[in-house]
Amino acid sequence: MKVSFPYMGTTVVYKKLLEMLGHEVIMPPKPTQHTINLGVKYSPEFACFPLKVIMGSYFEAIQRGAEVIVTSGGHGPCRAGFYERVHRRILETEGHQVDFIVFDSMFRNRKTFMENVKRLKGQTPMHRVIHALWLVYDMIGKLDHLEKQVQRIRAYEVNRGETTRVWEQIQKMFDQAYTKKALSEAFNKGQEMISAIHLKQVDKEDRIRIGIVGEIYVVMEDSINMKMEQLLNSLGAEVERSQYLSQWVTYNMLPKWMNWSHEKKILQKSDGYLPIQIGGHAKHNVGQMIDYSQRGFDGVVHLMPFGCLPELVSQSIIPKINEDYEIPVLTISLDEQTGIANNQTRVEAFLDLVRGKHQEKKQSRNRVTESVTQRVSPTG
Known part of the structure; x- marks a missing residue:
């Protein structure tokens, strides 16, 4: 099959998994x-932004010869659960007969x-399927591990753009790995490449x-986005996402009784x-x-597609979280009419606010330390 995906x-x-299952992969x-x-x-006007982008991506994949599209589902009020039906109907209306294979959590409908x-x-023989699944799962974990390093050190790179170029090279190396040995070699080489990046020296207590x-x-x-x-790295801030593929796969593949x-x-x-699941990732x-605040992060950027119901709910809770945990949160709504320059200015202003609060906390800690030192030091 000529298979593609969002x-x-x-x-x-x-791409790796579909190739190892014997398919011709049409890269979107x-x-x-x-x-x-x-x-x-081609999308409904009030459809959420991801639906529209993925719709455009499907048209481009079909133009390249895709016959089957593999994607994921969704549940709850989130409209992601209906993406496949909407996309299929639009494609059929435009004369494209494409098959869909939609994967959801195996625990919702095992059959x-x-x-x-x-x-x-x-x-494909089952032993090859199992080998492909284990290899790709291992690859996901290793890539996420390296990407987290990239998101941290890019904030301190001496040569602008070097870290991004290294990350692109690492992904190409992983693309060529089809055995456990080759995957391990690609991971070790990736570690070496990241370690060789020239970085500015920044004290731990000054890092954002x-x-x-x-x-x-x-x-x-x-x-x-x-x-x-x-963007945040270029402004001197380390970054960590709430979503990584390895975490999503682990959560959706392990049964509840052993899922920690x-x-x-x-x-x-x-x-x-x-207290309840309302769909999406709200x-x-x-x-x-809350976790970011407890771990000492300085701020959070909240990205939401315009009109996304679950994210509108989570946005309404942000003021209470900010009050209870004292962590600044910037919400940015994204759609096809997003003003990039305006939002970049908002991010820069947000980072200035975060740095000010970070400096206040640092000075407060220093004053406490000095006060304790003075009380315990012997008098002359």
Whole structure:
């Protein structure tokens, strides 16, 4: 089959799995303004931004020869659960007969999940399927580990753009790894390349850390979020996302009785503010903001597609979290009409605010330390 998928984040892992299952992979191009314009043209006006971008991405993949699209589902009030139906109907209206394979958590509907697995594996022997799954799962974890380092050290790079170029080279190396040995070599080489990047020396107590939360697509796909990670890094702030593919896979693949993944702990922290699941990642984002505050982060950037119901709910809870945990949060709404220059100015102003608060906390700690030192030191 000629198979494609939505472009989101580190696409090398999706490509790798489908290739190892014997499919011809049609890589969707990274979303551009043309992709967005294409999606906006054919999507309902009030559909959320990810639906429109993915719609444009599908048209581009079909133009390259895609026959089957593999994607994920959703649940609750979040409209992501209906993406496939809307996309399929639009494509059929435009004369494109494309098949969809939609994966949701195996614990919601095990029968449908296994049917999709059988369709996707085709004639591939089961031992090769298991090998592919384990290799790709290992690859996801290793790539996330390296990406977290990139998001931290890029804030201190001496040569602007060097860290991003290294990260792109690392992804290409992983794309060529088809065995456990090759994957391990790619990971070790990636570590060496990251360690060789020239960095400015910044004291630990002077470092600014910003968390990014929001709807998973706009958080993980930098082509539609103004390259938020790189923007914050360029302003001297370390970054950590609320969503990483390895965490999402672990949470959705392990049964509840043995699932003690990062996401489950985060969801528990949100119970006091949002006790039920309302779809999307609203509950997760509320818990993640609390976690960032407890871990000493200086601020949070909240990315939400315009009109996204779950994120509107989480946005309404932010003032209470800010009051209880004293962590600044900047919400940025994203759609096809987003003013990039305006939002970049807002991010810069937010970083100035965060730095001011960080400096106040540092001075307060120093005063406390000096006071304690004076009380315990012997008098002359």
